[in-house]
Amino acid sequence: MFRPNTRLRLLFLLIVLLSSSNLIYSQSSTNKFVVVLDAGHGGKDAGNTGNNYYEKDIALKIVLKVGEQLKKYEDLEVIYTRKTDVFIPLDKRAEIANKSNADLFVSIHCNGVANSSPSGTETFVLGLHRNKDNLEIAMKENSVIKFEEDYQIKYDGFDPESPESYIGFSIMQEEFLDQSALLANFVQKQFSSTMSLKDRGVKQAGFLVLRETYMPSVLIETGFLTNKAEGAFLNSLKGQTKLADAIVDGINDYKNIINVKALESELSEYRVSSSDVMEDFSTVTFKIQLAASSRKIDPSPENFKRLSPITRYQENDLYKYLFGETNNYMSAQTLRDRAKAEGYTSAFVVAFNSAGDKISIKKALNTRVNN
Ligand SMILES: [Zn+2]
Structure with missing residues (x-):
């Protein structure tokens, strides 16, 4: 239903979010995004x-990496349901999120499936499954409640392995569905633009853990352990780091859009609408300037706190060092935030036209409006 290419739907959602500011909220008592x-x-x-x-070990390693990165952002607060190898009932996980008034879960x-060929990433939001595959994944993930002693009482007789249990699966998450789908789309977009893993898209199914939370919530399946090559990737430090980076950027894409006030004040000087920045600018490339120096430094990630890709260009007598590359202004903001979190506190967005010449942000953004 929520395929990443349903841009129109997302634009519509964005306009709804922008025009009804009461929908934009930060639930937590602090000003931090939790x-x-x-x-x-x-x-x-x-x-x-x-x-x-072991799924439990790989999932934890990715989560700890995501948390480590998110903690670098001043306006974000991270809460874990577990940081070690312990058993946590599904309802307890949701309770932790609800009690902390989180903005996102x-x-x-x-x-993992019986067949070794399926591969790729997919992100779920709560809903009624549209096909057997999605139902099977939900059944498998939900079956863990059988490790909980009183699961039949706790979950009102819900049998995770019976298809009948999923008929009329009550959707308490309805009011957060659009926002959950927005986050899910951003995460999948980051996966597909930064890795060669197959993009299986955004899907819906009846996950118990998502049903119990009172905030936008997603369940990310980072890939198939049952696929030989993908299992090895998921088990590697490189794979876990790439997946974590993409999830962090997806969360920040979401936060930047939800944080409409900041976005609008930034855009007001350019006379473009917020919905324009959601779209790709085919003739403009945005990059993040990290530093300028008379010294010629090798533009390798090792010299720039692992940020990648790094490019260098010369302007007058100075070498300018740039991070990232995107045709999307909003994604550029997320990249800039990442650079700031890594310590490049004065990092800023720069734009280049299709000939590779640097142009002003105003001119870049107006390219789209004039087209
Ligand atoms: Zn699982």
Whole structure:
């Protein structure tokens, strides 16, 4: 339903969000944007064990990396449902998020199926499954409640392995569905633009852990442990780092859009609408300027706090060092925030036309309006 290419739907949603400011909220009592990170499974519940990898361990490693990164942003607060290898009941996970008045709940998992060929990333929001595959994944993830002693009482007789239980699955998350889908789209977009993993898209299914939360919530399946190549990628430090970076950027894309006030004040001087910045500018490339120096430094990520890609160009007598590359102004803001979080506190967005010449942000943004 919410395919990443349903841009029109997202634009519509954005306009709704922008025009009804009461929908824009930060639930927490502090001014910080609170993200609850939920590593699936743990303790006696190993999750899926495709190719002898343990889902509980890989999910936790990715979650800890996401949290480590998010903590660098001053306006973000991170809460974990678990930081170690312990068993946490599903309802307890949601309770942690609800009690902390979180702005987002992000549950991270790895996929596993009997067949070894399926691969790719997919992000779920709560809803009624549209096909058998989505139902199967929800059944598998929900079946962990059987590790909980009184699960039949706690979940009102819900049988995670019976398709009948999913008929009339009550959707308490309805009011957060659009925002959840927005986040899910951003996460999938980051995955597909930064990695060669197959993009399986944004989907809906009846996940118990998502049903119990009172905030926008997603469940990310970061890839298939049962697929040999993907399992090895998920088990690697490089794979976990890339996946974590993409999730962090997806969360920041979402936060930047929800934080409409900041976005609008930034855009007011350019006379473009907020919805314009959601679109890609085909003739403009945005990059983030990290530093300018008379010294010629090798533009490798190692010299720039692991940020990648780094490019260098010369302007007058100075070498300018740039991070990232995107055709989307909003994504550029997220990249800039990442650079700031890494310590480049004066990082800013610069724009280049298709000939590679630097142009002003105003001119870049007006390119779209004039087209
Ligand atoms: Zn799982």
